Amino acid sequence: MEERIYVPSHVAIVMDGNGRWASKRYMPRIAGHKQGVDTLGRIVSACPSRGISVLTVFAFSSENWNRPVEEVSGLMDIVVLALSREVPKLQREGVRLRFVGARDNLSVRIRTGLEEAEFATVTNSVLTLNVCFNYGGRWDITSAAARLAAAGTPITEHSLSAAMAMGHCADPDLLIRTGNEKRLSNFLLWQAAYSELYFSELLWPDFDEQALDAALLEYATRERRFGKTSDQLVVPANLHA
Ligand code: IPE
Numbered sequence: 001m002e003e004r005i006y007v008p009s010h011v012a013i014v015m016d017g018n019g020r021w022a023s024k025r026y027m028p029r030i031a032g033h034k035q036g037v038d039t040l041g042r043i044v045s046a047c048p049s050r051g052i053s054v055l056t057v058f059a060f061s062s063e064n065w066n067r068p069v070e071e072v073s074g075l076m077d078i079v080v081l082a083l084s085r086e087v088p089k090l091q092r093e094g095v096r097l098r099f100v101g102a103r104d105n106l107s108v109r110i111r112t113g114l115e116e117a118e119f120a121t122v123t124n125s126v127l128t129l130n131v132c133f134n135y136g137g138r139w140d141i142t143s144a145a146a147r148l149a150a151a152g153t154p155i156t157e158h159s160l161s162a163a164m165a166m167g168h169c170a171d172p173d174l175l176i177r178t179g180n181e182k183r184l185s186n187f188l189l190w191q192a193a194y195s196e197l198y199f200s201e202l203l204w205p206d207f208d209e210q211a212l213d214a215a216l217l218e219y220a221t222r223e224r225r226f227g228k229t230s231d232q233l234v235v236p237a238n239l240h241a
């Protein structure tokens, strides 16, 4: 039989551990976030050659507003800086950028930056990079349900999925969390229902191509049963159609 490696087409990552990475070096937490942007750039570049077509990353949660004001404003500055620096590279690599999350409570400066970056990359199709920013799974579920209710649309699994912030892509096959924490922290609560979970001890700035490959290798060994028994699986379900 032909040997095949089962590749997740959609990978989601909780990029955690930036603060600890910086503290270990006696640097301000913000230095860790800056390093985290570089790591993201490297991981984005690595995705297409691995057969990944959608990468979704958690960059700023609904709850991260509760951090000290200097850290929040530093993170906002990093976003603006990262966009101006990284968008030309994303263009060269054919990456379509999409921001996923609430926009209404963002400053005009940030909102304009996100919109411009999305517009600039709208025709790219090598990889979709969803950046969950000002995002929370509970926000996602409740705001989609409220919109459907207001429009008088019956709420079904299908209509709710389509109305949610990630309605433009299939659910993640593999969900990675770095930073040695084993929780979702309000990330993709609905969409991760059947994602394979992988936890890395590495702090996000230390995560690299080799670490990604280790996660992909582990994914290839998983049996995705979606509620069925092993015997019922004709084609291994981690071969995403
Ligand atoms: C993740 O790194 C990035 C954001 C939440 C913005 P952290 O800042 O949570 O890093 P740790 O967990 O404190 O090390």
Ligand code: IPE
Pocket (backbone or CB within 6 Å): 014, 015, 016, 017, 058, 059, 060, 061, 064, 181, 183, 185
């Ligand atoms: C989750 O990390 C959010 C992001 C990575 C953006 P946190 O560091 O905020 O999560 P908790 O607070 O440890 O659960």
Ligand code: MG
Pocket (backbone or CB within 6 Å): 016, 017, 018, 179
């Ligand atoms: Mg953290």
